[in-house]
Amino acid sequence: MRAEPTDSPEIEAAVAGVREDVARLHGELVRYGLVVWTGGNVSGRVPGADLFVIKPSGVAYDDLTAENMILCDLDGVVVPGSAGSDRSPSSDTAAHAYVYRHMPEVGGVVHTHSTYAVAWAARGEEIPCVITGMADEFGGPIPIGPFAVIGDESIGRGIVDTLRGHRSRAVLMRNHGPFTIGVTAKDAVKAAVMCEDAARSVHIARQGGPLIPIPQEKIDALYSRYQNVYGQSADERR
Numbered sequence: 001m002r003a004e005p006t007d008s009p010e011i012e013a014a015v016a017g018v019r020e021d022v023a024r025l026h027g028e029l030v031r032y033g034l035v036v037w038t039g040g041n042v043s044g045r046v047p048g049a050d051l052f053v054i055k056p057s058g059v060a061y062d063d064l065t066a067e068n069m070i071l072c073d074l075d076g077v078v079v080p081g082s083a084g085s086d087r088s089p090s091s092d093t094a095a096h097a098y099v100y101r102h103m104p105e106v107g108g109v110v111h112t113h114s115t116y117a118v119a120w121a122a123r124g125e126e127i128p129c130v131i132t133g134m135a136d137e138f139g140g141p142i143p144i145g146p147f148a149v150i151g152d153e154s155i156g157r158g159i160v161d162t163l164r165g166h167r168s169r170a171v172l173m174r175n176h177g178p179f180t181i182g183v184t185a186k187d188a189v190k191a192a193v194m195c196e197d198a199a200r201s202v203h204i205a206r207q208g209g210p211l212i213p214i215p216q217e218k219i220d221a222l223y224s225r226y227q228n229v230y231g232q233s234a235d236e237r238r
Contacts, residue, residue: 007049010048011046011048011049011051014046014047014048014049015046015049015051015053015071015082016066018044018045018046018047018052018053018185019053019066019067019069019071019083020066021044021184021185021186022042022043022044022053022054022055022066022069022185023055023064023065023066023068023069025042025044025185025186025189026040026041026042026055026061026064027061027064028189028193029042029061029110029112029189029192030061032192032193032196033114033196034112034113034114034192034193034196035061035112035113035114036113037060038057038058038059038060038061039112039113040110040111040112040113041054041055041090041092041096041110041111042054042055042108042109042110042185042188042189043055043090043093043096043108043109043110043185044107044108044184044185045100045106045107045108046071047107050073050074051071051072051073051074051079052071052072052074052096052097052100053069053070053071053072054069054070054072054089054090054092054093054096055069055070055089055090056068056069056070056084056087056088056089056090057087057088057089057090057091058088059087067083067084068083068084068087069083069084070082070084070085070087070089070090070093071083071084071085072089072093072097073097074097074100074101075097075101076089076093076094076096076097076098091150091151092111092150092155094151094152094153094155094156095109095111095150095153095154095155095156095159095179096109096156097153097156098153098155098156098157098159098160099156099159099160099181102156102160102164103160103163103164103181105183106181106182106183106188107182107183107184107185107187107188108181108182108183108184108185108186108187108188108189109179109180109181109182109185109188110179110180110181110182110185110188110189110191110192111177111178111179111180112177112178112192112196113177114177114178114192114195114196114199115196115200116196116199116200116203117142117170117172117177117178117195117196117199118176118177118178119199119203120142120144120172120199120203121144121172121173121174121175121176121177121178122175124144124174124175125144126141126142126143126144126172127141127142127172127195127198127199127202128141128202128211128213129141129214129219130202130205130211130212130213130214131198131201131202131205131214132214132222133194133197133198133201134198134202135214135218135219135222135223135226136222136223136225136226136227136230137169137191137194137198137226138167138168138169138170138191138194138195138198138223139167139168139219139220139223139227140166140167140168140219140223141168142168142170142171142172142178142195142198142199143162143163143166143168143171143172144162144171144172144173144174145158145159145161145162145171145172145173145174145179146158146161146162146173146174147173147174147175147176148173148176150176155173155176155179158171158173159171159173159179159181163181167223169181169182169187169188169191170191170192170194170195178192178195178196178199180192180195
């Protein structure tokens, strides 16, 4: 494997760590049934550097390794000479790069074509916050983003414009599917899992009759408790 073109041993170690995390986390998308064939992707920001790691395009999940993850700068350009640089990165790379440039607090981005979330996106309908788990995790509804064609920054711009200042870490891009963000790649994967769980549960509930809204003050209280009190440390919750 060729050496990473990084500025310091610390950055080199950070890149290696993110490569391992991102490769492993793709397995979680398969485990939770969020992807089919080679669709979907996870990326992770490299701490301390203007870099991120993302999966290669069109490679089977069983074949993903830390070594074939692709290192990009924040313009979405593959870093020459880095491991995996002879492959093409995910077709969503420009969208991920746009998010990292415009939302410096984001450390991970995930895209899936999970069935129920895609169904809401196909209707252009946000998922209403009618279950406590949604209030805990997203602090309100999961919003709809604009229609955008894959391949340039349009999707990234839609993600940022929809989620900036919003509690939700998930957006349903119209006629496409869910994108999620997190403080880490693992956090973004968790948001993707919980987004599909909410999409499925609320869809099924609506088949049985009218949905019962949760008052906004209760949503606020549930969100505050889950984000600040529930579980162990903030890092462990993520």
